[in-house]
Amino acid sequence: MNLIIKNNPGFVSxxxxxxxxxxxxxxxxxIISYFPSFFSNIYSNTLIGFILPIITLPCTYYLVKxxxxxxxxxxxxxxxxxxxxxVGVLISICLFIIFGGDHNDYQNVxxxxxxxxxxxxxxxxxVSVVEEIVFRGFIRQNIWKNKKALSxxxxxxxxxxxxxTFHSVINHISFIWFILNRWQALLFYVxxxxxxxxxxxxxxxxxxxxxxxxxxxxxxxxSM
Numbered sequence: 001m002n003l004i005i006k007n008n009p010g011f012v013s014x015x016x017x018x019x020x021x022x023x024x025x026x027x028x029x030x031i032i033s034y035f036p037s038f039f040s041n042i043y044s045n046t047l048i049g050f051i052l053p054i055i056t057l058p059c060t061y062y063l064v065k066x067x068x069x070x071x072x073x074x075x076x077x078x079x080x081x082x083x084x085x086x087v088g089v090l091i092s093i094c095l096f097i098i099f100g101g102d103h104n105d106y107q108n109v110x111x112x113x114x115x116x117x118x119x120x121x122x123x124x125x126x127v128s129v130v131e132e133i134v135f136r137g138f139i140r141q142n143i144w145k146n147k148k149a150l151s152x153x154x155x156x157x158x159x160x161x162x163x164x165t166f167h168s169v170i171n172h173i174s175f176i177w178f179i180l181n182r183w184q185a186l187l188f189y190v191x192x193x194x195x196x197x198x199x200x201x202x203x204x205x206x207x208x209x210x211x212x213x214x215x216x217x218x219x220x221x222x223s224m
Contacts, residue, residue, distance in 0.1 A: 010142030088208030
C-alpha cells in the first residue's frame with residue numbers, strides 16, 4: 001500500500017478530492033437537517049448548494065497544480081468544445097424525448113422565472129459542473145493512469161458512493177442501510193458514470209457530459 005501511495009500521487013490526490021466532496025456534502029446535509037426550513041426555501045436551498053462548488057472546485061484546481069498538470073486535463077478547454085457540446089445536446093434531447101414525459105419533476109409544480117433560473121444555476125453549477133470536473137475530469141484521469149479500465153471502474157465506484165453521504169444524512173439513515181437497500185441506484189450511478197466518461201474521453205472536453213448531466217438531473221429523467 002505504501003508503494004502504491006508513493007508511486008501514484010494521482011491515486012492519493014483522487015482519494016483526497018473524493019473525501020473533500022463527501023465531507024462537504026456531509027456538512028451541507030447536516031445544515032439542512034438542523035434547519036429543514038432552509039431546504040424547503042428555494043433561495044436558501046440554492047445558496048446551501050453553492051457550498052459544494054465554492055469548496056471543491058478550488059481544491060480541484062490546487063490538486064491539478066500539485067500534480068504539475070494543466071487545467072485542460074479536466075476537459076476545460078476550447079479544443080473539441082463545439083463537438084462535445086453538440087453531441088451532449090443531441091443526446092440530451094433524445095433522453096428527454098424518451099424519458100421526459102414520465103419523469104418530469106416540474107409537471108405538477110407551480111414555477112416562476114426566478115425559480116426556474118435558480119434551479120438551472122443549482123443543477124448546472126452545483127451538480128453537473130462539480131461532478132463532471134471532479135469525477136470525470138480529475139479522478140478518472142488521475143486515480144490509475146496506466147490502467148484505463150481500472151480507472152473507469154474505481155472512479156465510477158467513487159462517483160456512485162459520493163451520493164451516499166448526502167442522501168443518508170438528510171434522510172436520517174445509516175450509510176450501510178443505504179448501500180444495502182439502494183444498491184440498484186448505486187449500480188445505476190456507476191453505469192451513468194461510464195456512459196458520461198466515454199463521451200468525456202472521446203472529446204477530452206467537459207461540455208457534452210455537463211449538458212447531459214444537467215438535463216438528466218434538472219428534469220429528473222432517472223429519479224432513483
